Amino acid sequence: MPKATDLARIGSTKLKVTRLSFGGAPIGNLNRIVEESEANGALQAAWEAGVRYFDTAPYYGYGLSEKRIGRMLTEHERHEYVLSTKVGRLIRPGAHTEGELDKHGKPYYLANPEMSCVFDYGYDGVMRSYEESLKRMGVNSIDILHIHDPDDHFEWASDEAYKALDQLRREGSIKAVSAGMNQWEMLSRFMDLCDFDCFLLAGRYSLIDQSGFPEFLQKCLERNISVILGGVFNSGLLADPKPGITYNYTDASSELIDKAVRISRICERHGTPLKAAALQFPLAHPAIATVLTGVRSAAEFLENERLFHFPIPNDLWAELKAERLLSEAVPVPGKEI
Numbered sequence: 001m002p003k004a005t006d007l008a009r010i011g012s013t014k015l016k017v018t019r020l021s022f023g024g025a026p027i028g029n030l031n032r033i034v035e036e037s038e039a040n041g042a043l044q045a046a047w048e049a050g051v052r053y054f055d056t057a058p059y060y061g062y063g064l065s066e067k068r069i070g071r072m073l074t075e076h077e078r079h080e081y082v083l084s085t086k087v088g089r090l091i092r093p094g095a096h097t098e099g100e101l102d103k104h105g106k107p108y109y110l111a112n113p114e115m116s117c118v119f120d121y122g123y124d125g126v127m128r129s130y131e132e133s134l135k136r137m138g139v140n141s142i143d144i145l146h147i148h149d150p151d152d153h154f155e156w157a158s159d160e161a162y163k164a165l166d167q168l169r170r171e172g173s174i175k176a177v178s179a180g181m182n183q184w185e186m187l188s189r190f191m192d193l194c195d196f197d198c199f200l201l202a203g204r205y206s207l208i209d210q211s212g213f214p215e216f217l218q219k220c221l222e223r224n225i226s227v228i229l230g231g232v233f234n235s236g237l238l239a240d241p242k243p244g245i246t247y248n249y250t251d252a253s254s255e256l257i258d259k260a261v262r263i264s265r266i267c268e269r270h271g272t273p274l275k276a277a278a279l280q281f282p283l284a285h286p287a288i289a290t291v292l293t294g295v296r297s298a299a300e301f302l303e304n305e306r307l308f309h310f311p312i313p314n315d316l317w318a319e320l321k322a323e324r325l326l327s328e329a330v331p332v333p334g335k336e337i
Helices: 036-048 064-073 123-137 154-170 185-193 215-222 254-269 274-284 298-308 314-322
Strands: 007-009 016-018 020-023 053-055 082-087 089-093 115-119 144-148 176-181 198-202 226-230 288-294
Touching: 007 288, 016 020, 016 288, 020 036, 020 298, 036 064, 036 298, 053 288, 064 082, 064 123, 082 123, 082 154, 082 176, 089 123, 123 154, 144 154, 154 176, 154 185, 176 185, 176 226, 185 198, 185 215, 215 226, 254 274, 254 314, 274 288, 274 298, 288 298
Parallel strands: 020 053, 020 288, 053 082, 082 144, 144 176, 176 198, 198 226, 226 288
Antiparallel strands: 007 016, 089 115
């Protein structure tokens, strides 16, 4: 099992990311207010532990996450870290749209309530988004740009957004072109049309959902496209499986909760926290460059770091496969493909 500070190359670029990385959604006040001291504590704990890849997006707190990450990173030399953000949503004054609200009508991000998102995957919109992110973060460059959740805008994104990112890459303004989504199928379509260096895949290759295997991950491996993996806890289900928990940001079904509980009980029998298994499982696949974890505090980060290095017996993985909770074909820590 790699160490959190081990490095993995992004595609054929010169970028190298730490195997454990920092996701900026929670410090954008996702679902609850995160005080400035809490957010800075989380970022400082990650830096002090050796994490050198930080991911954010304009949508995360309507610029709040970018500003918080930028303030911390400007204390360090630019060559010391890898930074990514996203394009496709411009932050503008206005009322929240339906997609920005949960089922109770509450905004997902409890920050900058006067601001809203405007979808714009056009060439000019992407260029504006890039410039605005540079300004919010106070940096002179961004390493990786992800096209952010273009689920309903494939043609727009694969044409204009990609052309903008490719132009930024060719002129040296960014080092890697990516798209980030909660599904693998559209990412696979992007791969067939455009020249991507990496993808951010959230939730589709985890201890409970391996739908990204084998088709998508194998395709990435063959084309030397790295995968930045988010959502290893599937928005809560693999952190604390119980009634009312969420999966893919909605209420988890009883069937999924039952499956997660079965996995958890096997982990308990082998003296292993469920979250440790969830964190470590994906990195056994050679297409996965890094596991992206979002935290709100230093304590949350330090827990993830500890669990990332928690010793897991091989018998745990063997039992999960024997009980058909993992496919026999998926790689597990200690076993190569």
